[in-house]
Amino acid sequence: MTAPQPLIAGNWKMNGTSASLDEARAIAAGVGECPARVAICPPAILTHRMSQALAGSRVLVGGQDAHWDDAGAFTGDISAEMLADAGAKLVILGHSERRTGYRETDDIVASKVKAALRARLEPIVCVGETLEERKAGRALDVVTGQVRGSLPAELSGQTFSVAYEPVWAIGTGLTPTTPEIEEVHRAIRGALVEQFGEAGRAVPILYGGSVKPGNAAEILHADEVGGALVGGASLKADDFLGIVRAL
Template identity: 80%
Template sequence: MTAPTPLIAGNWKMNGLAASLAEAKAVAEGAKAARARVAICPPSVLIERMSRELAGSAVAVGGQDAHAEESGAYTGDVAAEMLADAGATLVILGHSERRATYGETDSLVAAKVKAALRAGLEPIVCVGETLEQRKAGEALKVVTGQVRGSLPADLAGKAFAVAYEPVWAIGTGLTPTTPEIEEMHRAIRATLVEMFGEAGRAVPILYGGSVKPSNAAEILHADEVGGALVGGASLKAADFLGIVNAV
């Protein structure tokens, strides 16, 4: 089975106003010959405008979270169907910031994945260990457990990605060593094959956590790394393109 096409996804988190759309347009212009799929996940209030700005380009637009229900009395939340209606084609789910700050569990993330599929969105499901868990030698057990708990059987035959983002590396400037990244990605791959058979070999496994142009090439060419989930470096087109072009 051929290796999955790499995916480079930018997570703008709670950053970006209308003026920031110029950066997205610059990414689309610079990514015309990219060897990877490219996506930007802006705040939900920018999704519709960004989708219009990037229409016809090779850059997809995604959401950063979605509620498990299609509609209801959930003030402030956004349904997967709303993201799709606004022009999104992907959605990040289970990001460590959601797990840590909002107490999201594997079962809730799995329910959100089902919602994304219901709305026709491609989920990017995040997993990762804390520094304490790594120091305790529990990283592999924790992360593979998150994979099993967060990926419902409904994903069989569907397009999705898994993003490994060690919690202690997000926004800190710290990154695991290349052998540590490869060890984790191999463990995730083995778990995906265990869960989904040979189809599990076609799922891109992204690395996330302080990815920047200076370290992108080394990370992206590591064994079983099928792309990157990029935080702060995705806010500026020049930095993001430096990562996209490192594939």
């Protein structure tokens, strides 16, 4: 089976206004013929405008989260169907900031994945351990447990990716060593194959957590790393393109 096509996705988090669309256009203009798929996940309010601004380019637009229901009395929430209607093609689910700050469980994440599939959005499902869990030697158990609990059977035959984000590395400037990243990615691959059979070998496993132009090449060429989920460095075209070109 051939290796999965890499995916490099930028998560803008709660950053960006209409003026930021110029950065997105600059990213689209600079992507060129890189071997990876490239996506930007802006705040929900920018989804439609960004999808229009990037129409015809190689850059996909994604959402940062979606509710598990298709519609209802959920003030302030966004459904997967709404994101798709606004032009999104992918959606990040189970990000550590959602798991820790909003107490999202594996079951909740799995329900959101099902909603994304109903809306024909490609899920990027995030997993990762805290610093306390890593120090306790539980990183592999925690991460593979999240894979098993967050990926419903409905994903069989669908296009999706898993993003490994060590919670302690997000926004801190800290990064695991390459052997540490490879160890976790191999464990994730094993869990994917266990759950989805040989099809699990075709799922890209992204790394996320303080990815920058200066460390991107080493990370992206590590064993079982199939791309990156980029935070702050995706807000500026020069930085994000430096990561894309590191492939």
